[in-house]
Amino acid sequence: MSDTPWVEAGDKAPAFTLTSDAGEKVQLTALKGQPVVLYFYPKDDTPGCTREACAFRDQAKPLAKLGAVVLGVSPDDVASHEKFRDKYKLNFPLLADPDHKIAEKYGAWREKNMYGKKSMGVQRSTFLIDAAGKVAKVWKRVKVDGHDQQVLDALGELPK
Template sequence: MAEWVEEGKKAPSFTLPADDGTKVKLADLNGSIVVLYFYPKDDTPGCTKEACAFRDRHAELKKHGVTVLGVSPDDKESHAKFRDKFDLNFPLLVDKDHKIAEKYGAWREKNMYGKVSMGIQRSTFLIDEEGKIAKVWKRVQVAGHDAKVLEEVAKLKK
């Protein structure tokens, strides 16, 4: 099983297709803070709540120079529908083969009602301006998560 990427280590690089057909490359975001969050599935209750919380904090995050990126194995069409339905104001990235989720340690064994399967464990990685992992949230509880992320971002800006 993949290990979680550790705080203080360089963030694993990636180039992934986004919901609008463009490619997003982590290296192009050097010099800005990145909130990279992995979520299981577009348009499901927890994932919608999480995406909308980041959407609603957009102005505050932008003020700190933060780029938010959501990642799931859903395809571009699914992401575009999800984005449009909830007016999301940040890119959703396609990690169809979950290679990037594996690099970060977010692709894990899950046990749902006794049924074991592999999938995305809701997790968030705060990447600093130098491309290092500043903070890792594993097994994210959606309620209040956006506030915790903002708190950590503020610490980075001090």
């Protein structure tokens, strides 16, 4: 499914309901009225994913000041998310997308090429969804370092 089109800025964010690390159902539609930072990452407790999650964790105050909700999504299951959350004291929900249906809806489930070996997986990407439920900005193939600041800058540019 690597030819799945990306959700782009200006699109209505595809609705979803996923189970969080706390075992609760999280619905995107229930978060309308506030900006949502929806980021897809490949795997819990791997170096890049840990750095990215900890960067968002460490930006909790500025993110809250901007009214934003952060949601991390990966194909890992709830138990894996719980361990990852507890190990790094993450302060936002991690959502389980084990069948990668939501990653596919957003276009984040792509063909990857690692050392010449092709496989399907999550491409690290972030979708900034505005308070009205529209995608305001998309980052594809995210480089972890400095990404949290890029997201904060974009949040600051959203209409109040």
